[in-house]
């Protein structure tokens with residue numbers, strides 16, 4: 686059977702001499718790998734549509750349970766060509782793709798919010814390659830979609846006042862509730878940071894450019910999101926494998 690959807694190329698690797706395996710984030714089936722037979726030999730058929738970050742209308746053919754269907758059609762909707770023209774921008778886009786592959790389950794379930802987020806992120810990067818906000822919001826929202834939203838509404842245990850974040854708990858904890866627990870990294874968060882984090886999480890993506898955090902707040906947010914990712918999310922992903 687053949688399924689048709691829209692997909693964004695996250696990554697591709699060669700298989701044998703001329704074949705390719707392409708990993709997509711699709712509009713209807715979450716992340717999905719497909720096999721392209723000798724794309725270099727039949728260049729006219731796929732054109733440049735297998736390049737990283739290309740947004741294309743695709744058709745996948747194979748048994749429904751096949752984990753590697755064959756790509757039988759790929760028509761470019763948007764090439765995102767400028768993202769491949771400049772190394773620093775290319776690396777940022779690669780990070781988006783890597784995070785999507787790492788955080789999103791490949792269980793075939795529809796994940797329209799993740800698809801919309803990636804499109805938004807690539808579009809934002811193409812329009813403003815120097816934007817600090819786009820990579821930050823992409824990472825924040827992807828973590829949330831993958832079930833790793835930080836709990837920032839007071840102490841996660843007692844509900845009292847708390848402003849110290851413990852990434853391994855993924856939450857704010859007050860001094861009383863933290864007592865006696867194993868030591869781990871922690872970061873004090875300002876009230877302004879917590880409020881800005883909430884706005885950036887909740888605001889519709891298409892209107893997000895209206896929010897303009899100060900440089901200092903942006904730096905503080907980046908540090909927080911990075912710590913939450915490396916010490917919280919990454920540790921949990923690794924441990925979930927065992």
Ligand SMILES: [Zn+2]
Pocket residue numbers: 840841842843844845858859860861862863
């Ligand atoms: Zn508490």
